[in-house]
Amino acid sequence: MPAIQLRIQPRHFLNLLLAACVSITGIATAAPQEFTHSMASMAGPATGGDFSLDSATGPVELKQFRGKVAVLYFGYTSCPDACPTTLSALGAAMRGLKPNEAAKVQPIFITLDPARDSAEQMQEYSRFFYPTMLGLRGSDEKVAVVARQYGVLYARQKVDSSANYVVDHSSLLYVIGVDGKLARSVPYGASPTEIKAALRATLPR
Numbered sequence: 001m002p003a004i005q006l007r008i009q010p011r012h013f014l015n016l017l018l019a020a021c022v023s024i025t026g027i028a029t030a031a032p033q034e035f036t037h038s039m040a041s042m043a044g045p046a047t048g049g050d051f052s053l054d055s056a057t058g059p060v061e062l063k064q065f066r067g068k069v070a071v072l073y074f075g076y077t078s079c080p081d082a083c084p085t086t087l088s089a090l091g092a093a094m095r096g097l098k099p100n101e102a103a104k105v106q107p108i109f110i111t112l113d114p115a116r117d118s119a120e121q122m123q124e125y126s127r128f129f130y131p132t133m134l135g136l137r138g139s140d141e142k143v144a145v146v147a148r149q150y151g152v153l154y155a156r157q158k159v160d161s162s163a164n165y166v167v168d169h170s171s172l173l174y175v176i177g178v179d180g181k182l183a184r185s186v187p188y189g190a191s192p193t194e195i196k197a198a199l200r201a202t203l204p205r
Contacts, residue, residue, distance in 0.1 A: 069178060077117050
């Protein structure tokens, strides 16, 4: 398989460095003092369901992955803590699966900040954590619909920095079965071992 060459944008470098530190040491750096990530462990009612969003290579529909397990995470590339921590754990869980198991799982990262996250940035950021992870975006309206389907809570929070705002958001992982239905959610803070167990429990026997 040819190596994937990434050109990391400077604005993402700190977050990706944090992710690498979390992955290697298991130690997360605290978020900036002006930001309180209060929604990480929260979620609303989740029904799941199909959706269509955009990737760097074109539209992607959830139903494309029927027969596979899909695992969804909602966040954004400028997230200072929850996103790199959770995506690092997901990547580690994927690497912990047997090759034939990992081939049947599609990780997907959906931005809650489409105003700042282009499709190309989403692809670049997602692939840092796992080579086959998809990064998806859409209009504010389309993202809001998908977030409601999965019970994701999020809100912009003004900060006194050059970023202007951050996004406080739910940080659960949503595991979709081979039939396209929501099978289970994995709480924020779950270890790679716990995430791997949830994925294995959803794979067909």
